[in-house]
Every structure is written in C-alpha cells, then in structure tokens.
Amino acid sequence: MMSDHKTSNQMWGGRFASGPAAIMEAINASISFDRKLYAQDIRGSLAHSEMLAETGIISKADQEKIAHGLNTILKEIESGAFVFSTKLEDIHMNVEARLAELIGTAAGRLHTARSRNDQVALDFRLWVKDEFQRIAEALKGIIGVLLDRADEHAATVMPGFTHLQTAQPVTFGHHCMAYVEMFARDLSRVRDAIERMNESPLGAAALAGTGFPIDRHQTAKALGFREPTRNSLDSVSDRDYALEFLSIAAICATHLSRLAEEIVIWSTPQFAFVRLSDSFSTGSSIMPQKKNPDAAELVRAKTGRVNGHLVGLLTVMKGLPLTYSKDMQEDKEAVFDAAETLDLMLAAMTGMVGDMTVNEQAMKRAAGSGYSTATDLADWLVRTLGLPFREAHHVTGRAVALAEQKKVGLEKLSLDDLKAIHSDITDDIFSVLTVQNSVKSRKSFGGTAPAEVRRQIRYWKKRLAKA
Ligand code: ARG
Numbered sequence: 001m002m003s004d005h006k007t008s009n010q011m012w013g014g015r016f017a018s019g020p021a022a023i024m025e026a027i028n029a030s031i032s033f034d035r036k037l038y039a040q041d042i043r044g045s046l047a048h049s050e051m052l053a054e055t056g057i058i059s060k061a062d063q064e065k066i067a068h069g070l071n072t073i074l075k076e077i078e079s080g081a082f083v084f085s086t087k088l089e090d091i092h093m094n095v096e097a098r099l100a101e102l103i104g105t106a107a108g109r110l111h112t113a114r115s116r117n118d119q120v121a122l123d124f125r126l127w128v129k130d131e132f133q134r135i136a137e138a139l140k141g142i143i144g145v146l147l148d149r150a151d152e153h154a155a156t157v158m159p160g161f162t163h164l165q166t167a168q169p170v171t172f173g174h175h176c177m178a179y180v181e182m183f184a185r186d187l188s189r190v191r192d193a194i195e196r197m198n199e200s201p202l203g204a205a206a207l208a209g210t211g212f213p214i215d216r217h218q219t220a221k222a223l224g225f226r227e228p229t230r231n232s233l234d235s236v237s238d239r240d241y242a243l244e245f246l247s248i249a250a251i252c253a254t255h256l257s258r259l260a261e262e263i264v265i266w267s268t269p270q271f272a273f274v275r276l277s278d279s280f281s282t283g284s285s286i287m288p289q290k291k292n293p294d295a296a297e298l299v300r301a302k303t304g305r306v307n308g309h310l311v312g313l314l315t316v317m318k319g320l321p322l323t324y325s326k327d328m329q330e331d332k333e334a335v336f337d338a339a340e341t342l343d344l345m346l347a348a349m350t351g352m353v354g355d356m357t358v359n360e361q362a363m364k365r366a367a368g369s370g371y372s373t374a375t376d377l378a379d380w381l382v383r384t385l386g387l388p389f390r391e392a393h394h395v396t397g398r399a400v401a402l403a404e405q406k407k408v409g410l411e412k413l414s415l416d417d418l419k420a421i422h423s424d425i426t427d428d429i430f431s432v433l434t435v436q437n438s439v440k441s442r443k444s445f446g447g448t449a450p451a452e453v454r455r456q457i458r459y460w461k462k463r464l465a466k467a
Contacts, residue, residue, distance in 0.1 A: 030090045030329050037091050038077045040126035042070050047222040057212050062106040069103040092116050113214050115206035117236040117324045122202045128245050131339045132194050138346040139187045143180055145354045150176035150457050155450040157435045158363035166370030169435040174448040177456050182255040189248045197241035200225040204235035207323040237323040242331050246310040249338045256345050257303035260296040267293050272362045277355040295348045302341050309334040367435045371400050376432040385424050395422050
C-alpha cells in the first residue's frame with residue numbers, strides 16, 4: 001500500500017512522523033553539541049542584561065529576575081536536571097525558553113538589542129579563549145618535562161640523524177631541547193592569537209548594530225575582553241579565531257606526531273634508545289615478548305584528525321558572503337573535537353616523555369657507529385693542517401673507506417694507516433674521534449656541546465618562569 005506522501009517520504013521517511021519537518025529539525029539543530037557553550041552563553045547574557053539595566057533599556061527589577069533565572073538555569077544544567085530540547089534548536093533558545101518558564105515575561109526583554117548572531121559569536125569566542133588558556137598550560141607542562149629530561153641528559157651522547165642516517169653525534173638533552181623550541185613557538189602562537197581575538201562582538205546584533213543606546217565597552221570589559229570589535233558586519237561573520245585555533249592545534253599536533261614517531265622508532269628492540277613505562281605501553285594478545293608504543297602511535301595518528309578539522313572549517317568558511325550564514329554553525333564540532341583531541345595528545349605525550357627510561361649505553365653505542373665523527377676528522381685537518389675543507393673532506397672519505405674495509409671505527413685506525421692517507425697527520429687527531437669529544441667541541445651558539453645545551457636550558461627556564 002502506498003504511504004501517505006504528506007507524512008512520510010517513500011524513499012527515506014519510514015522513521016519520520018511528519019516527513020520534511022523532522023528532517024529539517026535534524027539538520028538544523030545544534031543543541032547536541034553547542035550545549036557545551038552553556039556557561040559562556042549564561043555569562044554573556046548576564047553581562048548583557050546588566051548593561052541593558054544600567055543604560056535604562058530595561059528596568060532594574062526585570063534585570064534582577066533575569067539574573068536570578070539565569071543563575072538557576074546554570075545550576076540546573078550543572079546538576080544534570082536541565083532538559084535540552086532539539087525542537088529549541090540550540091543552546092541560546094534552550095536557555096531563553098527555560099528562562100521564560102522560570103520568570104515569565106521579563107525573560108522576553110533579555111534579547112533586546114541582541115541577536116543570536118552576535119550571541120553565538122560571543123559564546124564561541126569565550127569558549128575558544130578559555131581553551132587557548134588550557135592549551136597554554138598543557139604546553140607549559142610538556143615543556144617543563146622536556147626541560148627536566150634535557151637537564152638529566154645534557155651530556156648523554158646519541159646519534160644525530162639526517163635522512164634517518166647517522167650524521168653526527170649529538171646529546172639527548174640537545175634533542176629534547178629541539179622540541180622545547182617547537183612547543184615554545186606553539187605557546188607564543190597561542191598568546192598571539194589570544195591577543196588578536198580579545199575583542200567582544202556582543203552588540204553587533206544581527207549584523208548592523210542597534211538603535212538602542214547600548215554600551216559595548218561595558219560588556220566587553222565585564223566579559224574580560226580588551227575592547228569591543230569595531231565592525232558589526234565582521235563581528236558576526238568572523239571565525240578567524242576558530243581557524244587560528246585549529247591551525248595552531250594542527251601545528252602543535254604535527255610537532256607531537258614527530259616526537260611520537262621518534263619514540264616509536266627509539267623504542268624498537270633494534271634501536272632500544274628508550275623504554276616506555278608500563279603505564280604508557282601495551283602488550284600483545286598473541287606475542288608475549290611485545291611491548292607496544294600504542295600511545296605514541298595514537299598521538300601520531302590523531303594528528304590526522306586535527307589537521308582534518310582545520311581543512312574542514314577553512315572549506316566551510318571559503319566563499320561565504322557577509323555576514324552570518326547557517327554554514328557557520330558547522331564551526332563548533334571541528335573546534336570541540338580538535339580541542340579535546342589535542343588536550344589528550346599533550347597529556348599522553350607529557351606522561352610518556354616524563355617516565356620513559358633512557359638507555360644511555362644503547363645511545364652511546366649507536367652514536368659511535370656509522371663513522372659519525374668523520375666531520376670531526378675533516379675539521380681537524382682544516383684546523384690543524386690548514387687544508388681547505390673540500391680537500392679535508394676528500395682525505396676523510398679515504399679514511400672512512402679504509403675503516404670500512406678493515407671493519408673498524410675511525411678511532412681504531414692506526415696512526416700509520418692515517419699517515420698513509422695524509423703524511424702530516426699526528427696522533428693529536430685521535431682526540432677528536434671519540435663521540436664525547438665530538439659533542440664537546442660543538443660549542444657554537446645553539447650547538448650540541450653539553451655546556452651549550454645547559455645554557456639553552458637555563459635560558460628557557462628563566463624565560464618560562466616569567467611567562
Ligand atoms: N546555532 C546557531 C549557530 O551556531 C546560532 C546562530 C543562529 N543564527 C541565525 N540567524 N539562525 O550558528
């Protein structure tokens with residue numbers, strides 16, 4: 001039998017009582033995710049109502065009722081008693097409808113000189129700003145752990161790589177400090193972004209401002225912003241702060257994924273540079289000998305998700321005409337998920353790095369393999385014999401070839417072997433062929449010498465103490 005066309009669509013209407021209206025509700029509603037903004041929404045409404053009363057736009061008595069109602073709603077939501085309704089679309093209308101139930105007609109005055117367009121722009125900015133602060137704290141946390149590990153291992157020698165081929169010896173402390181630089185840049189990006197987004201859009205109303213004598217400076221100040229935004233059209237259509245949040249998150253996640261990848265490599269039995277603690281690794285259900293770096297792998301993988309959210313929102317925003325379009329409702333899930341994901345990634349990485357065991361012997365052994373001090377040999381020829389670097393490079397190449405042929409390290413060649421390659425070589429050359437002396441010699445600013453690494457650590461400890 002044919003179903004009634006009006007109440008359900010033949011193709012997809014089976015579960016819908018009233019056809020398109022229910023679909024409309026489903027695509028339109030954002031309450032399932034924007035309820036996360038409840039605290040910001042209520043904060044914004046309280047500030048707005050106070051300003052309306054102070055400017056004489058609403059009465060003090062109505063404002064008191066509104067404030068009382070909003071505080072009741074806050075408690076209801078926090079205790080789980082509040083009933084959210086999809087029919088009421090979003091957090092703004094859910095709160096307002098409940099306010100009407102609680103205080104009656106005065107509730108209708110709250111939305112004077114305001115629109116959901118500036119309201120949502122405000123709520124979301126407040127949320128992103130709070131989240132920026134959380135990320136800043138988490139970044140300080142991981143930087144602190146890396147500084148501690150660097151301190152401990154300022155002189156622990158390991159191979160430095162290019163192309164993942166042994167290049168020159170470095171210290172593990174120096175390697176940790178490379179990540180300190182990255183996360184410190186992330187932290188400075190967060191601070192820059194907060195500074196840029198620290199303006200209140202409240203009072204831009206639907207798009208054109210309002211004829212009511214509102215005081216946007218007052219609400220901006222009450223809500224902790226530096227000042228109000230300067231253009232009402234931009235105020236309701238700007239989502240740069242969300243895009244900046246996502247791009248900073250993507251860059252930070254990318255840093256985390258590089259460290260995660262190194263931990264995956266370092267924790268293989270072949271490398272054995274580090275051993276993850278039991279709390280940050282898992283076993284295999286079939287191979288009892290295995291200890292898997294799952295947390296590191298997941299940090300590496302979740303970066304894809306964060307990067308995806310950035311591209312997703314850029315794509316939502318591209319080509320949108322001014323001002324507000326409903327497309328912009330799609331900004332929230334991207335940012336919420338990226339934030340939750342990044343928080344977790346930072347926490348996992350901080351834990352992993354903090355309690356992994358560093359195998360100094362394995363690092364040192366590896367540091368000496370692969371003729372890692374060949375550049376030191378060449379530098380000695382330049383410094384001591386005055387050879388041009390290109391010629392020294394050639395002489396060193398012959399020494400490496402000989403060592404390879406004899407299956408020994410460079411430091412195990414005899415003086416006669418070396419003299420046969422260049423007659424002016426003296427046994428002073430052996431002083432630069434050990435990995436310890438190699439790293440010790442690299443005292444240039446930013447270099448890997450333990451003394452220089454310790455100077456870098458002091459610099460960052462001092463700088464972050466001030467931050
Ligand atoms: N839920 C909406 C959003 O997140 C709120 C703004 C609605 N504005 C409108 N003009 N329909 O974007």
